[in-house]
Amino acid sequence: MGSTIQAIRGTRDILPEEVGYWQKVEATAREILGKAAYREIRTPIFEQTSLFERGIGEATDIVGKEMYSFKDRGDRSITLRPEGTAGAVRSYIENKLHALGGVQRLWYTGPMFRYERPQAGRQRQFHQIGVEVLGSGDPRADVEVIAIATDLLQSLGLQNLHLDINSVGDREDKQRYRQVLVDYLTPYKEELDPDSQDRLTRNPLRILDSKDQRTIEIAENAPRMWDYLSPESGRHFAQVQQMLTELGISYQLNHRLVRGLDYYTHTAFEIISDNLGAQATVCGGGRYDGLVKELGGPETPAVGWAIGLERLIVLLQQLDSTTPQANLDFYLVSRGTDAEANSLILAQKLRHSGFSVELDLSGSAFSKQFKRADKSGATACLILGDEEAANQTVQLKILATGAQQSLSQTALLATAAELLQRG
Structure with missing residues (x-):
C-alpha cells in the first residue's frame, strides 16, 4: 500500500465535533445581519490576479508575499481570494448594483487563502464573515457596521473585547502625512527592521503596524495621523467618535492602526480580544471610498469589516468547552x-x-x-x-x-x- 495522503500544510479539517461552533456563529450572524437589512452575496473563490493587485495594492504584503496565484490553461493569471472585499466590489460593479440606487448592504462568508506561516487561529485556508456597505459616505454607516460587529461578538458571549479606531484621512491627507512620516522615520532607517526599511519607500504607513519591538518604540513617537487631517476628514472622525459614545460603545484611539490594505480611507478600526495572545484582532475593517472607482466603477463611498472565524472559534471554545449539540429527540x-x-x-x-x-x-x-x-x-x-x-x-x-x-x-x-x- 502507498503512504497515506495528508491535508496540505496550513489547511485543516473541521470535524463534526467542532462544526457546532461554526454553525452557531453562522446562524447568529445570519440573524443579526438580517435584522439590519444586510443581504448575502456569494462570489467566486478565485478571481483575476489583477483584481487584487489593483484593489489591495501591489506594495502590500498580501499581494507581494501571500497570494496563491497560478496560470490556468488559458495562460490567465488567477488568484485564490485573499480577502472578500475586492470580489464583492467587482461584483457590485459588474452586476451594476449601483444602478438599483440607494445603499447596498452586503454580507458574505467563506474561505480565503494566504500563504503565510500557520499558527494558532491562522491558517493558509481560513474563513471570514464580512460586510460591505456601498453607497454611503455618512459617518453613521461607519458606526453602524462597528455596532453590528459588536452586537455579533457580544451575542456569541465574548468578553474582554476592546475597539481601537483611527482615521487615515482621504487620499490627499494620506499623501501629506506619508511625507511627514518618511521625514520622521528616515533618520532611524538603520534601526528599523528589514521589512520596515523596505516599506520606507514603498508603503511607509505600514511601518506603524510593525510587530518588531524597536520599530514599535520608534513609531510610538511618530507624528499622529489625526493631526494632519483636512477639516472635512477631521469632522468625519469626530462624528464617528461622538456617535460611538452615544451608543455606549467604548473605544480607544490608536494612531498606529492603519490596516494592511491600500484601499482604506478615513475610519480604520479593529476589535481586539484580550484572550488571544499575540493574534488578538478578531474583527478588522474601515472605510474605502476610492476602491469602487479604482476598479472601474462609479465614485462610490463604502465601509466594511471582516471577522476571522478561526480566531473567533478559538475564543468560543475557551468560553465553553462543550460543543453546541443538535438536540436529538x-x-x-x-x-x-x-x-x-x-x-x-x-x-x-x-x-x-x-x-x-x-x-x-x-x-x-x-x-x-x-x-x-x-x-x-x-x-x-x-x-x-x-x-x-x-x-x-x-x-x-x-x-x-x-x-x-x-x-x-x-x-x-x-x-x-x-x-x-x-x-
Missing part, C-alpha cells in the same frame, strides 16, 4: 429482519413529523445498541423487535429516568411531542 434501536425494515419506515415518519431521529444501523446486539443510545444525547430510545414489528407497537424509554412503556406506533406518532415533554 429519538435514538431508534432494532433487531430482527422485520424489525429492521419497520425501523426505517418509523424513523422516516417521525422525521416527517418534525422530530430528529438517529437510526442505529449496526445490527448488533440490543445491549450494544442501548449503550450507543445512552451516549447519543437523545431524549428517548425507541426499541423495535420482531414482536413489536408484527404488532405495529414500539417500546419507548426515556433515557434520563429509565421509564419505559409500550405503545402503538400510531399513538407514538400522534403524541410524540407530549411524551418527550412529559419524559
Whole structure:
C-alpha cells in the first residue's frame, strides 16, 4: 500500500465535533445581519490576479508575499481570494448594483487563502464573515457596521473585547502625512527592521503596524495621523467618535492602526480580544471610498469589516468547552429482519413529523445498541423487535429516568411531542 495522503500544510479539517461552533456563529450572524437589512452575496473563490493587485495594492504584503496565484490553461493569471472585499466590489460593479440606487448592504462568508506561516487561529485556508456597505459616505454607516460587529461578538458571549479606531484621512491627507512620516522615520532607517526599511519607500504607513519591538518604540513617537487631517476628514472622525459614545460603545484611539490594505480611507478600526495572545484582532475593517472607482466603477463611498472565524472559534471554545449539540429527540434501536425494515419506515415518519431521529444501523446486539443510545444525547430510545414489528407497537424509554412503556406506533406518532415533554 502507498503512504497515506495528508491535508496540505496550513489547511485543516473541521470535524463534526467542532462544526457546532461554526454553525452557531453562522446562524447568529445570519440573524443579526438580517435584522439590519444586510443581504448575502456569494462570489467566486478565485478571481483575476489583477483584481487584487489593483484593489489591495501591489506594495502590500498580501499581494507581494501571500497570494496563491497560478496560470490556468488559458495562460490567465488567477488568484485564490485573499480577502472578500475586492470580489464583492467587482461584483457590485459588474452586476451594476449601483444602478438599483440607494445603499447596498452586503454580507458574505467563506474561505480565503494566504500563504503565510500557520499558527494558532491562522491558517493558509481560513474563513471570514464580512460586510460591505456601498453607497454611503455618512459617518453613521461607519458606526453602524462597528455596532453590528459588536452586537455579533457580544451575542456569541465574548468578553474582554476592546475597539481601537483611527482615521487615515482621504487620499490627499494620506499623501501629506506619508511625507511627514518618511521625514520622521528616515533618520532611524538603520534601526528599523528589514521589512520596515523596505516599506520606507514603498508603503511607509505600514511601518506603524510593525510587530518588531524597536520599530514599535520608534513609531510610538511618530507624528499622529489625526493631526494632519483636512477639516472635512477631521469632522468625519469626530462624528464617528461622538456617535460611538452615544451608543455606549467604548473605544480607544490608536494612531498606529492603519490596516494592511491600500484601499482604506478615513475610519480604520479593529476589535481586539484580550484572550488571544499575540493574534488578538478578531474583527478588522474601515472605510474605502476610492476602491469602487479604482476598479472601474462609479465614485462610490463604502465601509466594511471582516471577522476571522478561526480566531473567533478559538475564543468560543475557551468560553465553553462543550460543543453546541443538535438536540436529538429519538435514538431508534432494532433487531430482527422485520424489525429492521419497520425501523426505517418509523424513523422516516417521525422525521416527517418534525422530530430528529438517529437510526442505529449496526445490527448488533440490543445491549450494544442501548449503550450507543445512552451516549447519543437523545431524549428517548425507541426499541423495535420482531414482536413489536408484527404488532405495529414500539417500546419507548426515556433515557434520563429509565421509564419505559409500550405503545402503538400510531399513538407514538400522534403524541410524540407530549411524551418527550412529559419524559
